[in-house]
Amino acid sequence: GNSVTQMEGPVTLSEEAFLTINCTYTATGYPSLFWYVQYPGEGLQLLLKATKADDKGSNKGFEATYRKETTSFHLEKGSVQVSDSAVYFCALTAYSSASKIIFGSGTRLSIRP
Amino acid sequence: ETGVTQTPRHLVMGMTNKKSLKCEQHLGHNAMYWYKQSAKKPLELMFVYNFKEQTENNSVPSRFSPECPNSSHLFLHLHTLQPEDSALYLCASSQEESRDTEAFFGQGTRLTVV
Numbered sequence: 513g514n515s516v517t518q519m520e521g522p523v524t525l526s527e528e529a530f531l532t533i534n535c536t537y538t539a540t541g542y543p544s545l546f547w548y549v550q551y552p553g554e555g556l557q558l559l560l561k562a563t564k565a566d567d568k569g570s571n572k573g574f575e576a577t578y579r580k581e582t583t584s585f586h587l588e589k590g591s592v593q594v595s596d597s598a599v600y601f602c603a604l605t606a607y608s609s610a611s612k613i614i615f616g617s618g619t620r621l622s623i624r625p
Numbered sequence: 626e627t628g629v630t631q632t633p634r635h636l637v638m639g640m641t642n643k644k645s646l647k648c649e650q651h652l653g654h655n656a657m658y659w660y661k662q663s664a665k666k667p668l669e670l671m672f673v674y675n676f677k678e679q680t681e682n683n684s685v686p687s688r689f690s691p692e693c694p695n696s697s698h699l700f701l702h703l704h705t706l707q708p709e710d711s712a713l714y715l716c717a718s719s720q721e722e723s724r725d726t727e728a729f730f731g732q733g734t735r736l737t738v739v
Contacts, residue, residue, distance in 0.1 A: 544725050555629075555715050555730035563725045601668065605725075612681065613658075613719070613728050618667040 514539045517576035518602045525592055526624050532589040533619050535576075535602035543604040545569075545578055550599045550618075557586075559600070569601040594623045628652045631716050638706065639739055646701040646705035647732045648716030656721040657699040659691060662711035674699060675721045706738045735736070 519534040537543065544563045548556040558567030565580035574589045584601060602616040629650045639643050648657065659671040673681035674693040688710075690702040699716055713735050719728040 521666075546727055548730075553732075555631075555732045556717075556728075556731065558727040559729060561725075599667075612670075612673065613717075615668045615670075 514543065514604060514606050514614050516602050516604055516614050516616040518600075518619055520617075520619070521599075522620040522622060524624065525563050526623045527594055528591045529598075530588040531587070531592045531621070531622075533600055533602075535585045535587065535623070536586065537583050537602075537604050539583075539604055539614075541606060542580075543606045543624075545576070546603040546605075546613075547574070547576055547585070547587050548601040548603060548615075550601065552598070558599060579606055592623050595621075597621055598624045607608060629718055631734050633734060634732065635737075637734045637737045637739060638703070639652075640706060640708070642706075643702070643704040645703065646714055646716075646736075647675050647738040648699040648701075648731055649671055649730070650697055650716075650718040652718060652729060654718035654720050654729070655696050655697075655717045656701065657693060658717040658719075659699065659701055660715040661712050662733070665705050668715075672701075672730055683696060703736075706736075711738045 516539045517536050546561045547559040549559045552555045560571040562569040562578035568577045576585050576587045588615045599616045599620050632647045657674045661669045671685045672691045677693045692700040713733045715733045716731045717728040720726045
């Protein structure tokens, strides 16, 4: 079946540090891949997405590249800010069941000033 | 503002009460979802509706009863809940035919069962 595995949190970094949150997936066919972010007290919102192999999604300084050969979609940011503190979810949708979004378990990120 | 509105934002209810959560979207989406988010299981899919028909029920106890009267509205009826049902309940919507489009989430209802 389809699944998403992302690194355990919490992750604590200092401001301006480099961020990587790992995400790997298992899926039949060619899924679309997403990163969602949840700020405190809010629902989830889309951060970025990639719909085919080698695509790079980017938004707000965050990037992730769809790597089919390693079945990965790692989230990166070169210099994090305190305002990036949130929970990050990796997710996929598979062609066979577009309405079933598979989420990872989430990674809580805290940025120290 | 994401286009998905949930009410109420906060709800405290006793174990013998009956209450309903409401979700509304005007994005033209045809799939709607209920998720439960708690400390133990970060994001649990509860129900999926496509074109008003329930297509997924992830072994959810019968004390949770969903209703989808049309493609814009989704309800979650609650009765005789347990304290462990306290959680953030999130509603989402998406376009079912396209796997490339994202889900839009409401801000959630924070439920406390006392």
